[in-house]
Amino acid sequence: MRSIQLRLDLPSPYVHPMHAFVADTPGFRATRLRHWNPAVGQRNTLVFFVDGDDPDAYTAALEEQPSILAYEIAAESSRRGFHLVVTEDQRGADARLTAAFLDTGVVVVPPIVYRDDRCIDLSIVGSSGEVETALEGLPSDVEVTVQQIRSYDGRSADPMAALTPRQRQALRAAVRNGYYNSTREATLEPVADELGCSRSTAAEHLRKAEATVLRRVVDDVPGHGA
Structure with missing residues (x-):
């Protein structure tokens, strides 16, 4: 069983508007997707940590997104940034990205990091064949860089x-x-x-x-x- 760290360089259609907001707005850095509902589908609830200095500006941008159905922001007193719980109707572009990892046998290990250069960093765990199937399922215009390959030893979780x-x-x-x-x-x-x-x-x-x-x-x- 292998653990693969990937970086996805996304063309514009696959960059979520809130990812673009963080990338384009001074005072924001990265967003980490910490948890999501296990049955990924058309409507999902997700938990993020946003490394940013202005939750009000972020909230205003959220309000403009038609896919966002509900959200709640919680301040973080011990470090910069804030927590976010959001329920969203999945966009078509997001569905095409996530489809590569569904029903393949691989497990996506949190966090998924939405970087301020519009790339995404994530780790997946699975057999060699399962990992290969998942990578082949990604859209052809998404550039994939393998950052690291190692035998899975639980380090990401423990x-x-x-x-x-x-x-x-x-x-x-x-x-x-x-x-x-x-x-x-x-x-x-x-x-x-x-x-x-x-x-x-x-x-x-x-x-x-x-x-x-x-x-x-x-x-x-x-x-x-x-």
């Missing part, structure tokens, strides 16, 4: 999957012993004791584990960039 067993053990020991509490309740000593190693070795395991997990998490944080 940052811990990228850790070695020893790093995972070290993180669990640190959490269990209160090392990461807001008022730190433990030094490295109980972590090292649980691992059966020196404090310097325990610190090294934790440093590498933290770096791996944080890189995975930050890559998927709205507002981090495309």
